Amino acid sequence: MDQPKLGPLTVVGSINVDLTASVDRLPSAGETVLGGALRRLPGGKGANQAAAAARLGAVVRMVGAVGDDSDGQWMLQSLRDAGVDTGPIWLGDAATGTALITVDGQGENQIVVCPAANADVSIDGIDFGPGEAVLAQLEIPFEIVEALVEAVPGFLAVNAAPARALSAALIARADLIIVNESEFALIPELATARMVAVTYGANGAALREHGREVAHVAAPSVRVVSSVGAGDVFCAALTLALHAGWSREDALRAACGAGADAVTHPSGQPPLRRLDAYL
Template sequence: MAENKVVVVGSINMDLVASSPRLPAPGETILGTSFTTTPGGKGANQAIAAAKAGADVAFVGAVGDDTFALDLRQALVEAEVDAEGLREVSGASGIAVITVDGDGQNSIVVVAGANDRVTALTDDELRAVADADVLLCQLEIPLDTVTAAAHHAARSDTTVVLNPSPAQTLPPELLESVDVLIVNETEEGQLGADALAAVPHVVTTLGAAGARYRGPDGDRLTVDSPIVDAVDTTGAGDAFAGALASAWSRGPRDALTFACAAGALTATRPGASAASPTRREIDALLAANH
């Protein structure tokens, strides 16, 4: 049985992933050890993670008319994400160029492509947002689209979860519609205290140290992450966000615990969306750590 009905309005990219012993310095060329192409984009990654974690998920976004588009759509379908809202536009799909070092750390360059063409939502897409339990958004599509989707969700009593990445200044008209903000420690510092204070629920991911939570009444808690051997941290944050959206109805402590386990498992595997775990795998890891 699905945890929540989640709609993701966000980005979808083809990830071009090169592995190397270390990350190159500026101006330096080094020899890599492998290269793969894998579907990604923060929106699609989080949608797939939420679906694999047990949610009923629909995705709204855009691909180009290039050779990547079919594979990107197929990745959503194979994860049982409803892809009816995936538009095809002229031009290139979004891409991300990712370098992963021997310790699992990464550097990423994103080129938006078709993601910049995700503009006003259709009537069907607006109805999907209104009917969902959770709207999950990021900032790899136009900010006006995210703001409009969040406003519509807030008017429809749909919980709005925002992962403001890549970090940028958030306008008050967006913040007033957000229920849950998911940030890492860097993004937390970049957004500033005023932005964080404007949102009822703030979740800060701490990498291998887990995550912390601040609620509307000032209540706070910290959840540890299961200890794992990290291989590639590329998709861990997105897996965390998708799993959190999936489990938010359980309450903050259980949702954070579930999301930390999802992020930890993702870091044990190469890739982004393909590395996100199933609900059964998450539950098994949590059972093993009790």
């Protein structure tokens, strides 16, 4: 069955250079482990979600900030190559953000983010249309995310990561909040949210409305290379599908399929098929 057409999406979020080290196992506190290849790849939760949404077939623009440096130009070109409109991205005086990532042999990761230019993200002068979805994350100043409560007239989705306390106004306004199971446990106020998607890694994902589970979908079984970009692909896919009016089950199934595809690639911005191909 043909699914409703995907609507436009604006992503408000972070843009980073990912420095990723592959190791057999993640180090414990104070421990040094020897690693394999070190990769420099485009990243940042916002940029990952924008690139994923464009590759899934949506018209996407990105609101963010990078440094006026070679890394910033690289990140802009990478997003353009994915099909993202980078016009609203600010080039500032601070350096482009960086994420330090360690990935083990099972695809699990540890991440430290140095925000740098991401602290300068602003929505001043940005107009949001009633027919577009807006997707934000918490790697940018929280006051910018809170400002979307009043600035966005249409569908508002928030990926509440990294986990932190959320304002009552944001919870009441958001049409969709997306978290993993650890983040869900750390944000008890989500029990009252209108719609919450909770991801469970290899065990799939669920949708909850006002604290009640209304859909649960298993994840496809795949060989995991890296889980770094999986959550971001899931966020983009689910936001697009629900905004377009897909059923909850179809939206979850497509998002889980796209997220599973993402873990088979080392990059946080993997190649993807169009969203309806994951049903």
